[in-house]
Each structure stands twice: as C-alpha cells, then as structure tokens.
Amino acid sequence: MMNADDPDQKPALAAHDEAQAGAPAIVDVLAPLALDMVWSYLAPPDLALAAGDIVRIPFGSREAIGVVWAVHPPGATVGGRKLKTVSGRYDVPSLPDGLRTLLDWIARYTLAPRGQVLRLALRHPEKLPPEAPRVAVAATGRLPARLTPARRRALAALDGHDAMSRKGLAVAAGVSLAVINGLIDDGSLETRVLPDTPAPAPDPEFAPAALSDGQAGAAASLRAAVADGQFGVTLIEGVTGSGKTEVFFEAIAEALRQGRQALVMMPEIALTAQFLDRFAARFGVRPAEWHSGVSPRQRERIHAGAASGEIQVVTGARSALFLPFSKLGLIVVDEEHEAAYKQEDGVHYHARDMAVVRGRIERCHVALASATPSIESRVNAMRGRYGHLRLPERFGQRAMPRLSAIDLRKQAPPKGRWLSAPLVEAARETLARDEQALFYLNRRGYAPLTLCRSCGHRFQCPNCSASLVEHRFRRALICHHCGHAERRPDACPACGEVDALVPAGPGVERLAEEVAALFPGVPAITLSSDLAGGSERMRKELDAVAAGDFRIIIGTQLVAKGHNFPRLTLVGVVDADVGLATGDPRGAERTFQMLQQVTGRAGRGDAPGRAILQTHQPEHPVMTALLSGQSERFYAEEIAAREAAGLAPFGRLAAIIVAGPDRQATEAHAQALARAAHAAPNASGDLVVLGPAEAPLAIVRGMHRFRLLIKSARNTDLQGFLRAVLAATSAPAARIRVTVDVDPQSFF
Ligand SMILES: Nc1ncnc2c1ncn2[C@@H]1O[C@H](COP(=O)(O)OP(=O)(O)OP(=O)(O)O)[C@@H](O)[C@H]1O
Numbered sequence: 001m002m003n004a005d006d007p008d009q010k011p012a013l014a015a016h017d018e019a020q021a022g023a024p025a026i027v028d029v030l031a032p033l034a035l036d037m038v039w040s041y042l043a044p045p046d047l048a049l050a051a052g053d054i055v056r057i058p059f060g061s062r063e064a065i066g067v068v069w070a071v072h073p074p075g076a077t078v079g080g081r082k083l084k085t086v087s088g089r090y091d092v093p094s095l096p097d098g099l100r101t102l103l104d105w106i107a108r109y110t111l112a113p114r115g116q117v118l119r120l121a122l123r124h125p126e127k128l129p130p131e132a133p134r135v136a137v138a139a140t141g142r143l144p145a146r147l148t149p150a151r152r153r154a155l156a157a158l159d160g161h162d163a164m165s166r167k168g169l170a171v172a173a174g175v176s177l178a179v180i181n182g183l184i185d186d187g188s189l190e191t192r193v194l195p196d197t198p199a200p201a202p203d204p205e206f207a208p209a210a211l212s213d214g215q216a217g218a219a220a221s222l223r224a225a226v227a228d229g230q231f232g233v234t235l236i237e238g239v240t241g242s243g244k245t246e247v248f249f250e251a252i253a254e255a256l257r258q259g260r261q262a263l264v265m266m267p268e269i270a271l272t273a274q275f276l277d278r279f280a281a282r283f284g285v286r287p288a289e290w291h292s293g294v295s296p297r298q299r300e301r302i303h304a305g306a307a308s309g310e311i312q313v314v315t316g317a318r319s320a321l322f323l324p325f326s327k328l329g330l331i332v333v334d335e336e337h338e339a340a341y342k343q344e345d346g347v348h349y350h351a352r353d354m355a356v357v358r359g360r361i362e363r364c365h366v367a368l369a370s371a372t373p374s375i376e377s378r379v380n381a382m383r384g385r386y387g388h389l390r391l392p393e394r395f396g397q398r399a400m401p402r403l404s405a406i407d408l409r410k411q412a413p414p415k416g417r418w419l420s421a422p423l424v425e426a427a428r429e430t431l432a433r434d435e436q437a438l439f440y441l442n443r444r445g446y447a448p449l450t451l452c453r454s455c456g457h458r459f460q461c462p463n464c465s466a467s468l469v470e471h472r473f474r475r476a477l478i479c480h481h482c483g484h485a486e487r488r489p490d491a492c493p494a495c496g497e498v499d500a501l502v503p504a505g506p507g508v509e510r511l512a513e514e515v516a517a518l519f520p521g522v523p524a525i526t527l528s529s530d531l532a533g534g535s536e537r538m539r540k541e542l543d544a545v546a547a548g549d550f551r552i553i554i555g556t557q558l559v560a561k562g563h564n565f566p567r568l569t570l571v572g573v574v575d576a577d578v579g580l581a582t583g584d585p586r587g588a589e590r591t592f593q594m595l596q597q598v599t600g601r602a603g604r605g606d607a608p609g610r611a612i613l614q615t616h617q618p619e620h621p622v623m624t625a626l627l628s629g630q631s632e633r634f635y636a637e638e639i640a641a642r643e644a645a646g647l648a649p650f651g652r653l654a655a656i657i658v659a660g661p662d663r664q665a666t667e668a669h670a671q672a673l674a675r676a677a678h679a680a681p682n683a684s685g686d687l688v689v690l691g692p693a694e695a696p697l698a699i700v701r702g703m704h705r706f707r708l709l710i711k712s713a714r715n716t717d718l719q720g721f722l723r724a725v726l727a728a729t730s731a732p733a734a735r736i737r738v739t740v741d742v743d744p745q746s747f748f
C-alpha cells in the first residue's frame with residue numbers, strides 16, 4: 001500500500017526538492033497519541049511530502065502512523081538533533097487543509113491533546129483482500145446439446161438483457177445454480193467480468209416534492225444561502241411533521257447543482273436508517289451512510305469518495321463530520337437539539353457546534369433543523385447571528401396532536417401496573433379504529449431496580465454508584481454505566497431469603513408484559529437501543545412499524561423523534577416526569593424537548609392524533625407549557641433563567657473532572673486544582689470557581705469522581721484560564737485522570 005515500497009509508483013519530485021537536492025526536507029508529524037506535540041522527521045529523498053499526507057514513521061523501537069502537519073521551508077534545520085527519516089507514505093487520500101484546521105481548532109477549544117483529536121479523523125489504512133470482480137453471464141447464441149425445460153427458462157429469462165449475475169439469473173428463471181453452471185459448461189452461456197461502474201450520483205432533479213407555501217419560502221431562502229457559497233448558519237424551526245426534511249432536501253439539491261458535497265448529520269443510527277429511503281425517493285439513489293457499523297471496505301470507499309468528490313452526499317452520526325470532504329457545500333444537522341451530538345468520552349466535543357466551525361472553515365452553509373431547538377441556537381437566531389426559518393404548521397393541513405394529562409395522584413394504575421385506566425381506554429379506542437398506539441417509556445430493560453422484600457437489599461453495580469437494571473430478556477442484571485452484568489440469583493445475597501427479590505419500577509420489557517396481558521393477541525413490538533442486529537435490523541423493524549405490521553409500539557427515546565409512522569394516532573407517555581427531578585440543570589429543557597418530540601409522532605397521517613401524558617405534577621411549568629401549546633412562553637422563561645444564571649449562551653461553563661481509584665488521593669488532586677484556580681490570574685475578574693464536589697454519580701467503573709465547575713462571562717478566554725490552572729498544578733499521581741469538559745451537557 002505504501003508508495004515508498006512500490007517501485008512503479010515513485011511520485012515525481014517537487015520543484016523545490018530538486019533545487020534542494022542533498023538537503024532533505026524536514027516535516028512535522030502528528031501521531032494519533034494522547035499527546036499535544038508534533039515530531040520532526042526528514043522526508044525521504046525520493047518522496048515529496050505535503051501537509052496532510054498519511055505516513056509511516058519510526059517511533060521508538062517500532063513503526064507508527066502519523067500525519068504530516070507542517071512542511072518546513074527548504075533549507076530549514078531543527079536544533080542540531082539527528083532526525084529520523086519518514087519510512088513511507090500510505091497510498092490513501094491525505095487529510096485536506098480544512099479538516100486539519102478543524103482538528104487544530106477542536107484541540108484548542110476542548111483542550112484535548114492534538115494527537116487525540118487526530119484520532120477522530122485518522123483511519124488506519126487497512127489491508128483488505130482485493131475486491132472480488134463482479135462476474136455476470138451472457139448468452140453466446142449457441143444452443144446446448146440437451147435443452148431441458150429448466151435450461152429453456154434460463155435462456156428465456158436472459159432474453160433482452162446484456163448480462164446478469166449467475167444468482168440473479170437463477171432467481172429470475174426459477175432454476176438452480178446447477179442449471180446455470182451446466183449451460184456455462186455446454187458453451188451456451190459465457191462469463192464476463194463487469195467493469196467497475198462508479199456509484200450513481202444523486203440527481204437534484206429526480207423527484208422534487210410539491211412544497212407548501214411555507215416550505216417553498218423556506219426552501220428558496222436556503223437555496224439562495226447555499227448558492228451564495230459563503231459561510232452562514234440557518235435555524236430551521238418547524239413543528240413536528242411540518243416537513244423540514246423536504247425543505248433541507250432543496251438545499252442539498254442546490255449544493256449538488258453547484259457541484260459541491262453535502263453532509264447530513266443525524267443524532268443516531270436509527271434515524272439515518274429511515275432517512276436513506278426518503279433520500280432515494282427524492283434523489284434517485286441512497287446517500288452514503290457513515291457510522292460505526294459500516295463495513296471496513298465500505299468505510300474505505302466512503303473515505304476515498306469524500307476526498308475525491310465522487311461521493312456527493314453522506315449521512316451519518318457525529319463521526320461523519322471528520323470525513324475528508326474536498327468540496328463541502330452544505331452541512332445539515334438534523335434534530336440539532338439532541339444531546340447525543342455531544343461526545344462524552346475522549347475528546348469532549350459537541351458535533352453540532354463543530355459542524356458550525358467546519359462550515360466556517362469550508363465557507364459553506366450550515367442548516368440546523370429541529371422542532372424544539374436548543375436554547376443556544378434559539379438565542380443565536382433571535383439575535384440575528386443565525387438565519388431563522390419557521391414552519392408553524394404541519395404539512396398538508398394536518399393538525400397537531402391533541403394533548404392531555406392524566407394526574408397519576410388521582411388516577412393511579414393498579415399496583416404493579418403502569419398504564420392508567422384512561423390511557424388503556426384510549427388505546428382500546430385507537431385499536432378499534434385500526435390505528436396504532438405508542439407507549440413511550442425511556443427506560444431500557446425490565447426494571448430499573450431490584451430489591452429484596454425481606455431485608456431491603458438493593459442490587460448495586462460493584463464498579464459504579466448505580467443500581468443494576470434487570471434485563472429479563474437477557475436474563476441478567478446489567479449496569480447501564482459500565483456494562484457489568486451478573487445473573488439474577490434465586491436467593492438474596494444479603495439475607496439468603498429465597499424468592500424474595502422483587503423488581504421495582506418499570507422498564508420497557510416490563511411494560512411489554514403488561515401490554516400483552518391487557519391486549520392479548522394484538523401484534524406489539526418493543527423498540528429500544530438494545531435491539532441486536534445493528535442498523536439493517538433496525539431499519540427493517542422501523543419499516544414494519546411504518547407499514548402498520550404492529551398495532552402497539554413500546555419504545556424508548558429511540559422511537560421518540562424523527563420517525564414517521566403514518567398510522568400512529570395515539571402516544572401515551574407512561575412517565576412524563578422522568579428527567580425532571582434529576583438535578584440536571586438542563587432537565588426542564590430536555591424534558592420539554594423530549595415530550596414535544598414524542599407526542600409529535602401522533603397524527604402524521606390522514607387521521608388526527610392525540611397524546612396523553614401520565615404525570616404526578618401536571619402543574620409543572622414544562623407540563624403546562626406543553627398542554628397549553630405555549631412553547632414560546634417556555635422558551636422565554638428558560639432563556640431568562642439562563643441569562644440570570646449566566647449560563648450558556650450568555651456565559652461560559654467548563655467542568656474539570658478528576659477520577660481515580662483512591663477516593664482520598666482523587667479528592668486531594670481536585671483540591672489542588674481548585675487552589676490553582678483561585679490563585680490563577682483572573683484578568684477580567686468574572687471567573688467563578690465552584691467545587692470540587694463529588695459528582696452525582698460518585699463512582700463509575702471503580703473510579704471516584706470529583707468535579708470543579710468554572711463559570712465565566714461570554715467574552716472571557718476560558719480556555720486560557722483552564723490551561724493556566726492545569727499548568728500550575730503538579731502532575732497527578734499515577735492512575736488519576738483529569739478531564740476537561742468545555743460547555744458540559746451532562747452533569748453526572
Ligand atoms: N411537500 C411535501 N409533499 C408531500 N409530502 C410531504 C411534503 N412535506 C412533508 N411531507 C410529508 O409530511 C410528513 C412530515 O414531514 P417530515 O418528516 O419532513 O417532518 P419534520 O418536520 O422532519 O418532522 P419531525 O420534526 O417530527 O421529524 C412526511 O410524511 C413527509 O413525507
């Protein structure tokens with residue numbers, strides 16, 4: 001794979017190399033290690049290296065992969081040290097300038113070491129076996145010696161076709177492969193190697209939708225923004241079912257007409273799966289799909305295609321942002337408010353925010369779409385920093401779902417049950433009309449807690465300060481934080497009592513049991529992210545739901561947003577209060593968004609929809625805003641509260657998390673950091689240091705966690721301050737890890 005190893009592939013020497021013959025160029029190479037620095041190497045005399053090239057370098061006693069980050073001007077020397085020489089260059093696309101600028105930017109913003117950030121974009125070139133050639137069979141015109149009925153059918157099925165694959169022909173003719181092979185042996189069919197045809201390109205004129213007036217106005221303004229070819233951001237805020245997808249499709253079509261690429265980001269794989277077919281209906285072919293489940297060969301193709309420009313549209317989760325696009329013309333961030341865009345380990349970056357940064361670097365337009373925008377994007381739009389397009393009504397005169405609440409304090413379900421009588425009644429009516437009902441509960445597994453009735457023992461994770469969640473289907477108690485799993489014992493491990501263990505509270509598996517008992521024989525499906533089988537299986541299940549194969553859906557947040565199930569007319573939220581009392585400063589915003597999204601699944605087809613919230617606090621501002629349809633009021637109050645508290649986007653926040661196996665040593669280091677923070681120069685005088693405090697999830701994976709919060713005004717150099725604090729604190733003891741989280745989203 002390496003150029004340097006391949007005598008036929010010696011690249012031509014660049015002009016300045018020839019002029020400097022004898023004085024090899026010096027390059028700085030960044031390696032994908034959790035370190036901030038680059039290393040200088042000599043370029044091999046026969047290799048003209050450029051910034052972005054992916055190379056192999058001698059590194060200690062081994063070889064490592066790295067990326068040329070800078071090429072020194074000819075004649076430069078480095079400190080008199082004896083430099084090692086780059087071993088070779090990989091024959092894969094190099095990282096384009098825009099992408100390297102983005103990676104440097106992310107490193108500066110998140111404080112993650114540059115080498116660690118590089119890992120987001122660098123794929124280790126893999127040695128894949130050569131691709132099997134695609135072989136087809138074609139008729140030779142010669143009749144076989146013996147013409148059986150099966151052989152006749154096979155030859156007839158080929159009539160009018162140039163060539164077909166052996167398997168395709170066998171299926172088309174309804175014969176076995178042996179029949180086809182016999183015809184090849186007899187000389188009636190010949191095999192042909194098909195040329196490698198490039199993937200068909202999406203066609204912007206394939207099947208444009210007839211847009212509503214509102215959509216058409218929004219689409220025109222986005223098209224103009226894309227055609228303009230400059231950086232800019234637009235927030236597309238449209239109620240659930242308003243047809244935001246059709247609007248951003250027109251922006252994608254414009255990027256394609258301009259000969260530029262488009263990236264469509266979705267918060268999770270379940271959404272990309274459904275998007276593929278909708279895209280194909282509009283543009284004639286599916287877009288490239290990029291996420292962790294894609295095969296290595298496909299990844300390599302997409303990587304190369306993004307770099308060459310041959311792949312024009314990619315849809316994917318967070319990591320698609322780091323593909324080496326060569327002529328990006330549009331980035332769409334769908335469901336921009338989703339917390340899943342924030343990466344919570346390794347490099348703590350927010351993919352929506354970094355999409356805006358990449359858009360600025362690539363000079364392309366960025367469209368953020370949501371029915372329930374984040375407070376940050378909402379404020380940016382209100383202040384005119386972002387364009388703001390609004391679709392206040394559903395497409396096709398469809399009404400928004402009718403919302404009502406059930407006060408669980410007054411209408412509690414029977415003991416050990418979770419569906420109240422009015423909700424069950426509503427579901428019966430829905431099923432009688434041949435429509436679908438969705439029961440929404442954002443809790444995976446059977447029960448969130450297992451208790452001993454005899455002694456009160458609770459099953460806790462041995463590595464985390466968290467309860468074990470019973471998963472009956474997998475016959476295990478599982479920790480949702482570290483993955484620890486154990487068998488559910490017959491006797492209580494604390495008191496030895498047999499048959500005394502009871503599940504407490506519901507998860508979707510338990511809810512499914514209740515549904516089966518209440519609605520015997522009604523086809524139901526439980527959908528949660530535990531579903532085995534990856535994105536293909538997910539796509540099939542979601543298609544089956546959309547086709548109406550199931551009458552009842554029991555689901556977690558996986559089914560709450562983005563999906564379009566035309567026959568779904570009732571959404572029952574089993575526990576609307578989950579997420580309100582967690583101590584998360586974003587709890588209200590998150591709950592509001594989630595409930596708005598999930599209730600928005602109802603009534604998207606011809607029949608009107610309704611949604612029922614089971615709650616213990618119908619007077620909570622989140623519930624009253626939802627029930628009265630006053631999202632504006634909710635946003636106004638949330639924005640005012642954020643402003644008063646100096647939180648984003650009005651102020652800035654960063655967390656420093658210290659984690660270590662020994663509680664005392666960990667806390668001591670957190671305190672040392674706090675002392676350094678109080679002593680560090682605070683030029684603007686507006687920095688506030690809070691903590692250290694034990695994190696709400698005090699132990700995760702056996703590591704004790706302490707957290708400092710640092711608050712500042714919007715224009716303060718928060719990163720500079722954090723850097724100074726880290727530099728002023730002596731290195732932590734072995735095994736203590738310090739993580740910086742700028743703009744934290746999670747407070748556990
Ligand atoms: N112009 C159009 N012509 C035909 N059908 C349309 C059009 N616009 C939207 N629709 C249909 O309306 C439904 C809702 O559209 P879409 O899924 O784009 O909504 P959305 O705004 O993305 O909603 P959500 O925020 O809930 O995901 C879909 O079934 C879509 O096919």
Ligand SMILES: [Zn+2]
Binds near residue numbers: 461462464466482701
């Ligand atoms: Zn655990």
